Amino acid sequence: DVKVTQSSRYLVKRTGEKVFLECVQDMDHENMFWYRQDPGLGLRLIYFSYDVKMKEKGDIPEGYSVSREKKERFSLILESASTNQTSMYLCASHQQGAHRQAFFGQGTRLTVV
Amino acid sequence: AQSVTQLDSQVPVFEEAPVELRCNYSSSVSVYLFWYVQYPNQGLQLLLKYLSGSTLVKGINGFEAEFNKSQTSFHLRKPSVHISDTAEYFCAVTAYSSASKIIFGSGTRLSIRP
Numbered sequence: 001d002v003k004v005t006q007s008s009r010y011l012v013k014r015t016g017e018k019v020f021l022e023c024v025q026d027m028d029h030e031n032m033f034w035y036r037q038d039p040g041l042g043l044r045l046i047y048f049s050y051d052v053k054m055k056e057k058g059d060i061p062e063g064y065s066v067s068r069e070k071k072e073r074f075s076l077i078l079e080s081a082s083t084n085q086t087s088m089y090l091c092a093s094h095q096q097g098a099h100r101q102a103f104f105g106q107g108t109r110l111t112v113v
Numbered sequence: 114a115q116s117v118t119q120l121d122s123q124v125p126v127f128e129e130a131p132v133e134l135r136c137n138y139s140s141s142v143s144v145y146l147f148w149y150v151q152y153p154n155q156g157l158q159l160l161l162k163y164l165s166g167s168t169l170v171k172g173i174n175g176f177e178a179e180f181n182k183s184q185t186s187f188h189l190r191k192p193s194v195h196i197s198d199t200a201e202y203f204c205a206v207t208a209y210s211s212a213s214k215i216i217f218g219s220g221t222r223l224s225i226r227p
Contacts, residue, residue: 104156
């Protein structure tokens with residue numbers, strides 16, 4: 001079974017902190033994604049990566065950055081956390097090819113206080 | 114660019130009743146279409162997908178969807194729902210490109226009444 005693992009299910013951070021959300025997949029997938037999920041807004045793409053050290057901005061990249069040093073790991077970084085970044089964050093991955101299904105992690109619920 | 118519209122944010126139905134969750138998309142290029150389901154406190158998982166060929170696609174748990182190119186729709190249906198179908202359902206689209214991003218709709222919360 002494909003597994004996408006996010007390092008934390010729940011996180012509470014203070015405003016202004018630098019926050020790292022980690023995602024690891026074990027199926028050698030080329031493409032990896034970070035989404036945030038908010039009620040009524042669905043999933044909004046923050047960043048995606050289709051290869052090591054490659055990254056593309058999604059629809060809402062402001063306030064975020066990413067890192068992909070190894071194929072299996074895709075990290076989302078909140079440079080200076082703010083309360084409006086309180087949300088559910090979902091990581092996903094899939095093989096090369098747009099017809100491939102995406103596999104999702106369990107999500108990280110981040111609260112910024 | 115692609116976009117997805119899910120017309121209903123919430124759909125309440127009685128157990129064993131039929132249900133249809135509506136999805137419309139827009140795109141200037143050919144696309145692949147997906148439905149994902151998110152059960153409470155879980156990540157998303159694939160329900161079904163349309164790539165090409167027959168416009169009626171069957172998925173897991175008795176769900177099916179019909180691709181209608183002229184109406185740019187991809188509605189999800191089930192003839193008889195169960196309590197276990199309570200979840201949020203997301204329609205998604207991606208263009209014919211290996212590096213293409215997946216665009217999701219805003220989701221439809223399906224609640225089943227006994």
